[in-house]
Amino acid sequence: xxxxxxxxxxxxxxxxxxxxxxxxxxxxxxxxxxxxxxxxxxxxxxxxxxxxxxxxxxxxxxxxxxxxxxxxxxxxxxxxxx
Numbered sequence: 682x683x684x685x686x687x688x689x690x691x692x693x694x695x696x697x698x699x700x701x702x703x704x705x706x707x708x709x710x711x712x713x714x715x716x717x718x719x720x721x722x723x724x725x726x727x728x729x730x731x732x733x734x735x736x737x738x739x740x741x742x743x744x745x746x747x748x749x750x751x752x753x754x755x756x757x758x759x760x761x762x763x
Contacts, residue, residue: 693730
């Protein structure tokens with residue numbers, strides 16, 4: 682279980698890093714400054730994403746963005762109480 686979370690953390694973190702690093706370079710910042718900014722914010726953003734997914738999983742709330750793509754969504758949860 683922790684390995685899938687680690688993979689997701691790395692995947693999300695790298696995607697966010699690439700976007701933030703590119704934007705900082707386009708804004709005219711130097712490589713070290715852009716890299717530092719991107720690493721800090723990518724790590725923070727990925728941590729929040731993973732923590733939110735863990736919180737939703739513990740509460741039994743279905744989250745299509747947070748769930749593993751290979752796992753089918755569980756029946757029930759907050760959406761089934763209509």
